[in-house]
Amino acid sequence: MEASVEKLFGPERLEDAALRFGLQGDPKKLGDFENYIYEMQTAEGISVILRLTHSSHRSLEEIEAELDFLQHLEAEGCGKDMASSLASPSGSRIEQIMAADGSCFYACLFRKAPGGRALPDSEAWNRQLFAEWGAVTARFHNASAKLDRTFARRQWSEDDLIANASAYLQDEDPGIIAQLASVLDRLHALPRPEGSYGLLHGDIHNGNFFVHEGRITVFDFDDLEYSWYIHDVAIPLYYALSSRIPDRYGADRDAYAADFFLSFLQGYRSEREMPEEWLDVLGLFLEMRDLTLYTVLAKKLGPEELTEGIRAWMGQMKERIMAGTPIVSFDFRELAAARR
8 A cells, every 4th residue: 555545544444434334343454455455244243344445546436336336247147256245334335434634535345255265276276267267257248248328437548557657667667668658559459349348347366256166256346447358358367377387287387378268268158259359369468467567566565565576576577578478478269269
């Protein structure tokens, strides 16, 4: 969390939010990278997730749009696929907690997803999971395609990490900014035929869902944005390859990447069509993820927070960015056709 926001947040903000939602017990902090996330209990002892978002990160209208989209997903039959929002005793989905400088924190409450996180070397990390991952993503896209109004969420190019990237990368090699410009030019040139572009989660990696009895429950829709649906296919593949290769694949990273991609695609296509031409640009979205992730780390972390591991990770990203290569280089259309 930025130091300026950290100064405004304190125990009294959390206590105020908990009181308004009727929560009890000792708060268990789960995260503070872009939002403050806590696990707490209702008066009935049910575990729930409390999120506090500073107004510098999201506007009230943006958060309302996020919660409206969750309601839409439920109405379209995706209730078991995502963690829904819960109202406060007063009936409010969003409680506003004022800060000392006149800004505020928006507090929201969510159902806690059943199960736990799937890790690359766990028994749950298998082809069945990858296929379920793809199927859930496709169901979200099917629901998104049925929206009959525009939501107050940004277009992909309005993301702070894109619009203000040069400010966050000012101390970096100018070559990174040049590479970003090149990738953005190619993205802006992409067509938007019907059914290819819409409101999507934007960040469905394994840190944003739990698995229970083989089913995935997705949470954290904070990055909800308008983009090409293929972006939601690139993100899971990117983060799967960013973590360690499961032992059963040995050191064969390409075999792991192919196995993940083909299983995910099979699950996706079980629920929704995936035109082959969009597989041709999957690598471009993988390149974009390197750039946005590198930028957010440059924005959020000061020199004292850059551990050896993070420096090495950023170094790998920078090497790929400067070479203009994605995290994995496949002809995804050819790979998919070979499996059919």
